[in-house]
Amino acid sequence: MGEPILKIRDLHYAYGNGTPALNRIDADIYEGEKIAVIGSNGAGKSTFFLNANGVLTPDRGEISYRGTIINKKNLKELRKNIGIVFQDADNQIIASTVMAEVGFGPMNLKLPKEEVLRRVEEALTYMNILDYKDRPPHYLSGGEKKRVSIADIIAMKSEIIIFDEPTAGLDPLNTQMLEEVLDKLGSEGKTMLISTHDVDFVYRWAERAIVFSQGKIIADGTPLKIFQSEEILKKANLKRPTLMEVYDLLVEKHLLEDTKAYPTSTQAFKEMLGNM
Amino acid sequence: MSTIALKGEHWDGHTHGDGINHRHHKIRHKHGEGSSIDFYAYASNIRDWNPAFKVSLSMLTLVLSIVLNNPYVSLAVIVAMGYLTIIEGGLSIQAYLSILMIPISFILLGTITIGIDFSTQPIGQYNLHLGFFYVFTSLAKLKIMFFLMLKVFAAISAMEMMSLSTPSSEIISVMQRVHVPKLFTELMNLIYRYIFILIDVNIKMRNSANSRLGFCDIKTSWYTFGKIASNLLIVSFKKANAYYDAMEARCYDGDLIFLEEDKKVTTLQIAKAAVFVSFLMLLWGFTR
Numbered sequence: 001m002g003e004p005i006l007k008i009r010d011l012h013y014a015y016g017n018g019t020p021a022l023n024r025i026d027a028d029i030y031e032g033e034k035i036a037v038i039g040s041n042g043a044g045k046s047t048f049f050l051n052a053n054g055v056l057t058p059d060r061g062e063i064s065y066r067g068t069i070i071n072k073k074n075l076k077e078l079r080k081n082i083g084i085v086f087q088d089a090d091n092q093i094i095a096s097t098v099m100a101e102v103g104f105g106p107m108n109l110k111l112p113k114e115e116v117l118r119r120v121e122e123a124l125t126y127m128n129i130l131d132y133k134d135r136p137p138h139y140l141s142g143g144e145k146k147r148v149s150i151a152d153i154i155a156m157k158s159e160i161i162i163f164d165e166p167t168a169g170l171d172p173l174n175t176q177m178l179e180e181v182l183d184k185l186g187s188e189g190k191t192m193l194i195s196t197h198d199v200d201f202v203y204r205w206a207e208r209a210i211v212f213s214q215g216k217i218i219a220d221g222t223p224l225k226i227f228q229s230e231e232i233l234k235k236a237n238l239k240r241p242t243l244m245e246v247y248d249l250l251v252e253k254h255l256l257e258d259t260k261a262y263p264t265s266t267q268a269f270k271e272m273l274g275n276m
Numbered sequence: 277m278s279t280i281a282l283k284g285e286h287w288d289g290h291t292h293g294d295g296i297n298h299r300h301h302k303i304r305h306k307h308g309e310g311s312s313i314d315f316y317a318y319a320s321n322i323r324d325w326n327p328a329f330k331v332s333l334s335m336l337t338l339v340l341s342i343v344l345n346n347p348y349v350s351l352a353v354i355v356a357m358g359y360l361t362i363i364e365g366g367l368s369i370q371a372y373l374s375i376l377m378i379p380i381s382f383i384l385l386g387t388i389t390i391g392i393d394f395s396t397q398p399i400g401q402y403n404l405h406l407g408f409f410y411v412f413t414s415l416a417k418l419k420i421m422f423f424l425m426l427k428v429f430a431a432i433s434a435m436e437m438m439s440l441s442t443p444s445s446e447i448i449s450v451m452q453r454v455h456v457p458k459l460f461t462e463l464m465n466l467i468y469r470y471i472f473i474l475i476d477v478n479i480k481m482r483n484s485a486n487s488r489l490g491f492c493d494i495k496t497s498w499y500t501f502g503k504i505a506s507n508l509l510i511v512s513f514k515k516a517n518a519y520y521d522a523m524e525a526r527c528y529d530g531d532l533i534f535l536e537e538d539k540k541v542t543t544l545q546i547a548k549a550a551v552f553v554s555f556l557m558l559l560w561g562f563t564r
């Protein structure tokens with residue numbers, strides 16, 4: 001697997017009011033990984049992301065990006081290479097036209113204007129919102145704003161993209177659109193971290209899941225492994241994905257042979273049932 | 277700036293609850309006149325004109341109509357600016373008039389005191405007996421009052437031409453180019469963006485309070501109003517924090533710079549503006 005691109009060691013973070021939000025976090029992120037970050041409300045996912053991107057300064061611990069330890073001087077390098085799509089698009093969108101909004105990151109990277117314009121066009125096309133170019137974001141709907149906030153990060157061409165609860169508030173169609181974008185980004189080899197409460201999505205999409213509970217990482221492994229462990233599920237207040245439940249139910253009723261070969265998609269499940 | 281000035285009529289959020297989607301657009305315009313000016317600015321057909329050109333034309337016209345102080349000039353300005361906004365910009369006449377009429381009561385109040393006077397004796401060219409006193413006026417005074425109103429409307433229509441065709445961000449960037457202090461322009465940018473968020477939050481809080489009978493009688497209403505106001509402050513602080521985080525995450529390092537499209541001024545536009553200004557001057561010269 002080689003060297004991790006992002007290495008986090010012994011990270012601690014407490015908010016101003018003394019709430020310890022992160023406690024001894026260790027994590028290695030490798031290039032091209034699709035990681036789901038799960039855990040109940042207030043478990044520390046968003047805080048973790050803000051630390052990983054350098055917006056919040058950890059109280060203790062170190063972060064290294066591609067072998068370089070991050071300090072105050074090269075903080076920008078970290079922010080440049082790790083983009084966050086925020087949980088609430090309203091907190092992210094700042095400019096008063098979609099074009100200026102998507103160009104905000106690239107402008108901050110001090111790129112030449114032609115390059116910025118090229119990236120903006122590219123990102124808008126990617127998110128299928130080129131028509132909105134001159135519209136003011138504050139008159140867009142929630143789902144449209146979400147697309148803009150994703151285009152924001154795509155235009156920065158960061159190596160790692162973090163999505164903080166991207167599906168919250170999206171209708172099924174937009175959710176599907178989002179998953180298509182995720183697949184497309186994945187096929188381009190982008191490293192992605194996504195926090196979500198949708199266990200079915202985690203099971204379907206992620207190669208690796210990191211489970212947070214009360215500011216600690218309590219599990220880190222394949223979704224299959226994690227969802228098989230009663231202990232982890234209980235500790236993190238997680239539900240099992242529907243597909244696994246159904247599989248176990250069928251095994252229980254002796255309708256399926258128990259091979260522990262859980263299907264990862266509806267398609268795979270269909271084939272499994274068809275083979276019987 | 278008029279685009280930012282919001283009137284206190286955003287409380288119609290509850291009409292959203294009707295749930296009729298195709299009416300949403302219409303309802304949107306009721307969110308106070310301030311934000312509808314903003315809305316029109318984005319929809320204007322002359323939005324792609326160079327903003328510096330529009331701002332300078334509007335300012336120059338404003339100054340001319342005040343300095344030249346001539347009713348014919350005022351009339352010409354009103355017609356020309358209306359033409360730009362309605363015919364070129366594609367704004368509906370009703371919308372234009374309703375925006376132009378916002379300050380009408382101020383203007384009437386301001387100018388009427390010039391036109392009329394009070395006295396206990398029946399003096400003056402025209403007078404009207406009102407119980408204990410007389411209201412009197414003269415043709416000359418009425419003329420002054422009328423000309424003043426024309427002048428004010430000319431000035432307003434010049435300003436509206438700008439604000440109904442140029443989104444705030446572009447006006448701000450023009451200000452930036454003429455070296456208005458950065459602190460000021462950046463603040464304006466942020467405030468502008470922020471207003472919409474706060475309005476949204478405010479509507480949501482009001483609606484939720486309303487659904488819990490927070491406005492059932494006057495006393496409760498005041499109490500709820502206070503709660504919402506203080507809560508709005510706390511929410512703004514929190515939002516400001518979240519906002520700053522998001523900006524930093526995108527490499528913001530203290531300089532707020534936005535991508536702008538280059539909007540070219542055509543020679544024809546400049547020529548037309550020059551003709552218009554000279555026409556105003558000539559008009560003034562001939563009718564002095």
Ligand SMILES: Nc1ncnc2c1ncn2[C@@H]1O[C@H](COP(=O)(O)OP(=O)(O)OP(=O)(O)O)[C@@H](O)[C@H]1O
Nearest residue numbers: 015016017019021040041042043044045046047048
């Ligand atoms: N700005 C803040 N000031 C103080 N405490 C905060 C702040 N933001 C979060 N916290 C606290 O830090 C802890 C972790 O919060 P965080 O937002 O990281 O959770 P999360 O896992 O993202 O939750 P969710 O799923 O609800 O988004 C919580 O206990 C929360 O109360």
Ligand SMILES: [Mg+2]
Nearest residue numbers: 045046087164
């Ligand atoms: Mg969160």
